[in-house]
Amino acid sequence: MTLNLWAVAGIALVGLATFSLGFRSSRLASTTQDFLVARRTVRSRRNAAAVSGEYLSAASFLGVAGLVLKDGADALWYPIGFTAGYLALMLFVAAPLRRSGAYTLPDFCEARLGSRGLRGLSTGFVVLIGMLYLVPQLQGAGMTLHQVLPSAPTWVGAAVVAVVVIVNVFGGGMRAITVVQAFQYWLKLFAIAAPTFVMCALFIGDGGVRGLDATGLSEPLPPRFTSAAVVRVETDVVVRVDESVRPWASGRIDNAPANGHSYWSAGTTHTVEQGTELRFAAGESVPVVEGAPTDNQSWLRPVSGSGDLLTTYSLILALFLGTMGLPHVLVRFYTNPDGRAARRTTLHVLLLLSLFYVFPMLIGALSRVYTPELLVTGTTDAAALALPMKIAPGLLGQILGAVTAAGAFAAFLSTSGGLVVSVAGVLYTDWLKRWFRDFRLASGIAGGVPLALALVLKQGDISMSIGMTFALGASTFCPVLVLGIWWRKITWIGAAAGMVIGGGLVLAALGVTIFSRFTGDWAPEYLQQPALVTVPVAFLAVVIMSKATQSRIPADTNRIRMRMHAPDRLGFIRDRDIARFGSAADRTRLANGRHRR
Structure with a gap:
């Protein structure tokens, strides 16, 4: 690795732009609703860009390309699943969730099922999911900065991202983060699309694989080093x-x-x-990290064998249903004016994500030819950062690498910002407000604890780590949301049982997997993708326990369900218990004040 001053400058500019936008927007935040839900006035297109900017994390920018480099066709399920999850969210959850009038996911659980105990349990899982998702973001930031600035320890990048995000959330909460994330989506799209177009043109101009004297990706041979x-x-x-x-x-x-x-x-x-x-x-066969396809023909072939097939099905289920269990994604739909805008936001997100994911797949395929040495070390997440200098050594490669690194850093900042503000929101409203009146303390905890974990835990494949988080979301909140919205007979006891059993199974699998990484990687692969078992078990637990406790159905179930499913124009949408989230002065400003959207 060599020092790339262009990349360092690009990362610094992204950090400065993020801080400046957040600081400017924070001056418009004056009420608790500004910090939690941006006054529920974010229009669908801006919110879609913000959702996409938040959602396109390290797993999307770096992890997908790295998995395509290593696993080939099998890895294509990641971008498909990351995008398809919003289809389920649009069909079953987005509009009713916004019409419920809740401020946070635990607030929805209490509003629908009338249990403070369930709210506390939900808060615990929101914090856990948010922090598990945030850890690989910070680890990826450390890897990115170390890639472009080899003298910097990996903890420096993680610390920089954590500090910038916490400062932004300090200043304006959801209102500041919305503007930042919308900007960062378009920045990330440019940062991955422009270098990919240039690198594809250079690849074609060099005569493709034959011009490089490299192994063709469809040939039954292992990849080869194109140079010493x-x-x-x-x-x-x-x-x-x-x-x-x-x-x-x-x-x-x-x-x-x-x-x-x-x-x-x-x-x-x-x-x-x-x-x-x-x-x-040059020309030697590339040794490949164990578990990945060793030849290019296998790399192009989809899964074969029952074990791999079950793991793939489990991954698909986790990604498809896990999106509706991610608190930092769901909280964005509380910022829409009504249910129709929430559904329209989701449709726009599908289009924006589909456009983005074309490019990491191309980068992964090119990396198989140009950067096969990453297969030896297993650090395939660095493919998007290492590829530009391999295709275009010299100034052009440094500039392309700088643009890519800046985009990767924007990914860490935007996703981390959304995670910190969502976790801080539930920490503040459910745990800390009784002792402290400052939202900023919750922001510091929400960003500081994951930073400590990122420095202690061993780094794995970023997408694999986030895949486990999706499994946790799919096994806890997905059953409660789907059944809470569409099934009248759900009770808080059934919901709690499903969350505890489904979440407990995923956490047990996660604990075994982490312990295995420190003791020789002996854990079976299906423990890394347990959703195929945990999600049906969680749904079944909710149904069985709810059937056994029908006397606990809340008395206002019909009223809440009518509010969630009635068309917006009938005017049933009401914010839930507004008084607990703001002072009288706050409510006066909301009623009489005007603000820019």
Whole structure:
């Protein structure tokens, strides 16, 4: 890795623009409603851009390209699932959720089922999901800054993102974050689309794969180094060799010291320890981290075998249903004026996400040709950052890399901002307001705790980490939202049982997976994608326990359901218990004041 001053400047500009926009918007925030739901006046197009800016996280900008590089056709389910989740959200949740008049997801649970205990349980899961989602964002920020500024430790990037986000949320809450995220969507789209177009043009101009004397992606051969490569392993990895290679090594391989040429025969696996340096000659076969396809033909072929198929189905289910269980996504729909605007926002989000996800897939395919050394170290999340300098060494590559790095940093900032403001909102309204009157304290906790976790936990594939968060959302809030909106007979006891059982199973799988990473990666793959089991179990638990406790159906169920399902023009939408979220002065300003949208 070499220092890219252009990328450092691009990251600095993104951070400065984010801070400036947030600071300017924060001057318009004067009430509690500004901090929590931006006064419910965000128009559908701006909200769609803000939702997309918030949703296109490190998993989208870096993780998807890295998974395509490593797993090929199997990885295409990630962008499909990330986008398709909004279809389910639009059909079943968006408009009724906005019409409920709630301010947060726990507030909806209490409004629909009339239980303060369920509200407290929901708050706990909101905080947990938000922090689990935020940790890989901060880890990705550290990796990005380390990629463009090798002398900077990985914790520096994580700390920079956390500080900028917390300061923005300090100043204006949801109102400030909305403007920032809308801007950052278009910035991210440009930052990934423009370099991809240029790199595709250079690839075609070089004569494609044949011009590079590289292995074609559809050929039954492993990828090959197009030039002599030096690979430094920064975490312990196990690699598999499909064709024999003779790397020069300095460090430790297979629990023994290595200093000189080694011989790795075809069909063998080797453990390469942290700090080892490997050198490969041009044209040599690329050893691939264990678990990924070792040849390009397999890379292009979809899953085969029942084990892989079950994992894929589990991933699809988690992504499709998990979106409606992500608190930082759902809170954005509380900012729309009415249910119709919430549904229209979701439709626009589908279009914006579909446009964006074309480009990470192209980057992943190009990386398989130009940056195969990432397959050795397993750091495939760096593909989007490393590719520009491989395709265009020199000034052009540095500029392309700078644009991509700036876009990646915008992804970390926008998603982290949404997560911090959503977690801070429930912390403030449900846990901290009785002792402290300052929303800013909740913001500091919501950003500081994930930062500490990001520095302690071992980094894995970003998309895999976020996939587990989607599974948790799908196994906790998805059943409560769908059944709470569409089934009259749900009770708070049934909802609590579903959340505890579904969420508990996912957390148990997550705990085993994390422990496995520190003790040799022995956990079976299906524990990394448990949604195929946990989601049906959660739905079943809600139904069974609700059937057993029909005497606990809230007395105002019909009134709440009519409010959620009645057309907007009938005028049934009412904000829930506005007095608890603001002072008399706040309510006067809301009633009489005008503001810019």
